[in-house]
Amino acid sequence: MNERAVILDAETKVAERPADHEAELRLWLRLLTCTTLIEGEIRSRLRDTFDVTLPRFDLMAQLDKAPTGMTLGELSKRMMVSNGNVTGLVERLAALNLLERKPSPTDRRAQIVSLTAEGRRTFRAMARTHESWIAEIFAGLARGDIDQLMALLAKTKMSARAAVHGEAA
Amino acid sequence: MNERAVILDAETKVAERPADHEAELRLWLRLLTCTTLIEGEIRSRLRDTFDVTLPRFDLMAQLDKAPTGMTLGELSKRMMVSNGNVTGLVERLAALNLLERKPSPTDRRAQIVSLTAEGRRTFRAMARTHESWIAEIFAGLARGDIDQLMALLAKTKMSARAAVHGEAA
DNA sequence: CGTAAAAATTTTAAGCTTAAAATATTTCAG
DNA sequence: CTGAAATATTTTAAGCTTAAAATTTTTACG
Numbered sequence: 214m215n216e217r218a219v220i221l222d223a224e225t226k227v228a229e230r231p232a233d234h235e236a237e238l239r240l241w242l243r244l245l246t247c248t249t250l251i252e253g254e255i256r257s258r259l260r261d262t263f264d265v266t267l268p269r270f271d272l273m274a275q276l277d278k279a280p281t282g283m284t285l286g287e288l289s290k291r292m293m294v295s296n297g298n299v300t301g302l303v304e305r306l307a308a309l310n311l312l313e314r315k316p317s318p319t320d321r322r323a324q325i326v327s328l329t330a331e332g333r334r335t336f337r338a339m340a341r342t343h344e345s346w347i348a349e350i351f352a353g354l355a356r357g358d359i360d361q362l363m364a365l366l367a368k369t370k371m372s373a374r375a376a377v378h379g380e381a382a
Numbered sequence: 383m384n385e386r387a388v389i390l391d392a393e394t395k396v397a398e399r400p401a402d403h404e405a406e407l408r409l410w411l412r413l414l415t416c417t418t419l420i421e422g423e424i425r426s427r428l429r430d431t432f433d434v435t436l437p438r439f440d441l442m443a444q445l446d447k448a449p450t451g452m453t454l455g456e457l458s459k460r461m462m463v464s465n466g467n468v469t470g471l472v473e474r475l476a477a478l479n480l481l482e483r484k485p486s487p488t489d490r491r492a493q494i495v496s497l498t499a500e501g502r503r504t505f506r507a508m509a510r511t512h513e514s515w516i517a518e519i520f521a522g523l524a525r526g527d528i529d530q531l532m533a534l535l536a537k538t539k540m541s542a543r544a545a546v547h548g549e550a551a
Numbered sequence: 552c553g554t555a556a557a558a559a560t561t562t563t564a565a566g567c568t569t570a571a572a573a574t575a576t577t578t579c580a581g
Numbered sequence: 582c583t584g585a586a587a588t589a590t591t592t593t594a595a596g597c598t599t600a601a602a603a604t605t606t607t608t609a610c611g
Contacts, residue, residue: 234517236528241420241516243535248417249462250539251410254546260570268597286559293418295599300561302597322559322606346545347410348403353541354534359405362534365527366412370419372522376515377423429600437567455589464569469591471567491576491589 244369251350258346263339268294270343272302273328273336276312282327284317311335413538420519427515432508437463439512441471442497442505445481451496453486480504 256267275291276282283291289299303326306312311332317323328336351359425436432439444460445451452460458468472495475481480501486492497505520528 232517234513234520236525236532237516237520237523238513240520240528240532240535243532243539244413244417245421246462247535247539247542248413250546251542252414253462254542256569266596284559285561293415293422294597296560297562297600298598305596317559320559320607322604324560344403344407347406348401350542350545351406351409351538353544354406354537356405358534358537359409361530362538363405363409363412365523365531365534366409366416368523368527369520369531370412370416373416373420373423373519375522376519377419425599435566453589454591458590463567465590466570466592467568474566486589489577489589491574493590 254350255343255346259339259343262342265339268292268298268302269306270336270339272299272306273311273332274340276326276328277333277336277340279327282315282325284323284325286323288326306332423519424512424515428508428512431511434508437461437467437471438475439505439508441468441475442480442501443509445495445497446502446505446509448496451484451494453492453494455492457495475501 252267259265259267259270271292272288275288285296285299285303288303289296292299303312303314307314310329312326312328314324314326317325354362421436428434428436428439440461441457444457454465454468454472457472458465461468472481472483476483479498481495481497483493483495486494523531
């Protein structure tokens with residue numbers, strides 16, 4: 214007759230009540246809102262100030278951390294995006310002389326991608342400004358807040374990873 | 383000669399040292415990683431289980447909260463996406479009979495969008511499962527963790543909003 | 552060696568997303 | 582009332598993103 218008020222039969226092992234997880238849902242929405250807000254602001258400033266997209270900036274950031282370059286697959290894994298996505302981004306950045314592709318000496322299927330001198334110079338300049346934007350955006354948090362958030366997000370990441378990979382405990 | 387070791391001229395009012403904001407930068411990357419991880423999992427489950435995309439689910443969620451419907455502009459604002467984006471999403475959902483568009487009785491420029499009966503039924507079913515996924519993903523957090531995170535993210539959102547709108551304090 | 556499975560990458564098709572320009576309508580000052 | 586500014590929406594062009602299929606090369610088993 215109705216959905217939630219039924220007194221469950223004694224046979225029922227685990228009560229099948231809706232078990233509302235409102236708190237988790239609200240947390241997820243807030244997390245998403247925060248990230249979307251900040252990401253949008255960074256995206257907008259990158260475009261207006263440096264005429265670059267966030268995915269391109271992210272890709273260059275990965276390469277900047279790997280002086281000897283890395284394969285497309287490695288890039289894909291670190292950026293958490295699909296292989297085909299990286300193919301296109303690398304294509305466009307290469308056309309701008311910001312990075313170069315060289316065949317892997319050990320595997321003819323793979324390519325090694327690395328920043329050009331110009332790419333490195335360009336990225337470093339953008340990164341400096343980017344860091345100051347991040348500082349500005351998080352300026353309302355005290356040092357202790359940041360530490361607490363870091364710890365809680367680490368816990369969140371572990372929890373999410375457990376759900377993403379096998380449900381296995 | 384070098385970038386950061388120069389002893390600054392006595393005239394220099396505020397030292398222009400890099401003032402590294404490494405902590406904020408790491409926090410931002412962790413926030414982004416968490417959100418990307420969870421969002422990807424939800425996206426994947428929505429596709430596999432209900433053959434629906436996350437943007438469509440989000441749009442339907444907004445409409446479900448507004449029984450009398452809302453305009454495209456209102457939807458755009460609440461979803462934090464562009465107007466043109468909403469136009470396309472609504473187009474595709476309308477083609478599936480999940481929502482309907484009616485001209486606003488008071489403004490001939492605007493349309494009122496609302497879920498159809500089928501759309502509402504479909505959304506409610508998906509939402510129930512979606513909530514259980516979220517609970518699963520955040521299962522590793524204790525109740526206290528959730529409350530702390532909520533509070534810290536509220537603070538983060540306020541800080542970000544201050545940076546997004548006028549720098550004005 | 553020969554071949555089947557695995558791995559790295561690209562291609563394809565579809566959909567999402569945005570900024571900017573264009574269109575249509577409303578509001579409001581004079 | 583009239584025209585200018587504001588508002589709601591759509592269109593356009595470009596780029597991002599994914600999943601799935603296709604291609605090329607490597608690995609490894611027998």
